Amino acid sequence: MPREAEPSTNARAFLLQALHEGVRLDRRDFDGFRPISLTFGDEYGVADDSLGKTRVLAKISAEVVKSSEDRKFDGIFTISTELSPLASPAFEVGRQDQTEMLLSRILEKTIRRSGALDTESLCIIAGQKCFHIRADIHVLDHDGNLVDASCIALVAALLHFRRPDFEVHGEEVHVFDSREREPVRLSMQHQPFCVSFGYYESGTIMLLDSTLLEEQCREGEIVVSMNRFGEVCQIAKYGGAPVDGLSVINCTTKALEKVKMLDALVKRKLEEDEKRRDAGGLMAELSAENDR
Amino acid sequence: MPHITTSALQRADGSATFTSNLYSILAGVNGPVEVQRRDELPEEAYIEVNIRPGSGVGTPRERYLESIVASVLRSVILVHLHPRMLIQVTLQVLQEPSEKLMKGKGEVAVLPSLLNAAFLALVDGGIPLETTMSAVLVAVDAAGGVVAEPSIKELLICQSVHALAYDLQGELVMDQSTGVFDMGIWEGVAEVASERCKAAVASTEDTDEMRDTDESGEPWLRTALEEKVRAANAWREQT
Secondary structure, eight states: OOOOOOOOHHHHHHHHHHHHTTOOTTOOOTTOOOOEEEEEOSSTTEEEEEETTEEEEEEEEEEEEEOOSSOTTOOEEEEEEOOOTTTOTTSOTTOOOHHHHHHHHHHIIIIITTTOBOGGGGEEETTTEEEEEEEEEEEEEOSSOHHHHHHHHHHHHHHHOEEOOEEEETTEEEEOOTTTSOOEEOOBSOOOEEEEEEEETTTTEEEESOOHHHHHHOSEEEEEEEOTTOOEEEEEEESSSOOOHHHHHHHHHHHHHHHHHHHHHHHHHHHHHHHHHOTTSOHHHHOOOOOO | OOEEEESOOSSSSEEEEEEOSSOEEEEEEEEEEOOOGGGOOSSSOEEEEEEEOSSSOOOHHHHHHHHHHHHHHHHHBOGGGSTTOEEEEEEEEEEOOSSOOOTTHHHHHHHHHHHHHHHHHHHHTTOOBSOOEEEEEEEEOTTSOEEESOOHHHHHHOSEEEEEEEETTOOEEEEEEEESOOHHHHHHHHHHHHHHHHHHTSOSTTHHHHOOHHHHOOOHHHHHHHHHHHHHTHHHHHO
16 A cells, blocks of 8 residues: 655755745635535435535434443443545555544544534333434545535534434334334534634744645644534644644634534535425425424 | 546545446556555565445455455556555545445445446556456346346345456456346346446447337446546646
């Protein structure tokens, strides 16, 4: 398996010099995202998003399984991130490298541990049956900032997904087919997004949404995950160079602004998709959900 | 007619998506690249196929499909041109029918889409190939009727499913079948399949009088390849 090509000394020096003079190679602002596109699949729970040349597909699936022994009232939610050679030939099949480990760890902290998905609502019969929601992240193209792109795709896919409806009669569980009864949404408690900053010159220059080249040249990164209310789910700092506290606070304020933008984008796209599906205006009648 | 896009990915050397009426497959090809010592073959390129299901991790089912796809691709790629190299084919399943097919049927049903996607990605990646090939799925219903490119409903009730692939010379390069059938039925299936594969690469000019397009299918592969060549030659016309 070939290694990821390191940028040449010239390319690196050019990038750093340009940053020093306040210019990014693609002429973006330091705190600008690349163009984001988000599309949904024909089935529920498939979201495909791209940040410039980075492209990630997230797919959610649900099945009924036995609940875990120690968490009887909870369903199971797992996120699997397996990088394939599609994204870059440097990713080896069946071996976890550092990129993959960091990606899965951050997503785990941001989405799962922050309680974005209400796992209690996935319980069918306590201690016996529950839903297992599985999120598969497929990175299709890798041009930097996998974390943000995967997080957007994952949140969008979770919001888009519908799990089958069910009915319980005593010990009997009947899970309805999508043709029998309209599937229902997952209950999400909040929608956190990741915003990663690459830092240069010991934190004086902070870049949002780095490309692969910028990632290879940076001193380190700070990943801030928060929801649109400004509640921080996690902050991670990778890389050796120290960063002073003030820049981290700066990061969180900047992240909040971006998270609000991302949240609005995902909502808008979801609404557009819903309109596309609801061609005859029959969705409201099909739904078995109660107003809460 | 399947829906095809080529050069769907930025990083992979060659890529294509192939969407049939059942499956949607995204294929990426990297090659020829450096091979690991344990896989190195002294006289030919090693072909690695990775199949990644839409949800979940690869199981023995995927390993089994990989072995079939790899052996077919080995007969299509000019492997001796790149000794001690690796040609890496990754097939990502993007969409599959929501109805679960019976064990065996599901594996055979996905094969033609996998192979067609892989072939288009190889062409897109500029890998030297020996021939042009296409694969087709054929089902035989309870009454013995042969249905090419069956719908999911037809697949669920059929007696047997067959995945066949033919190259440009009309040679059979893959034959995978499952279900209950005899030699006579198989011969009927092979005839329909070879017609389909021939039609896929048939000239687009003499369509009208030569044959009935509804019977044997449209020249989808030729159209896709012609478009690819046209796009590659666009710069010539501009100058």
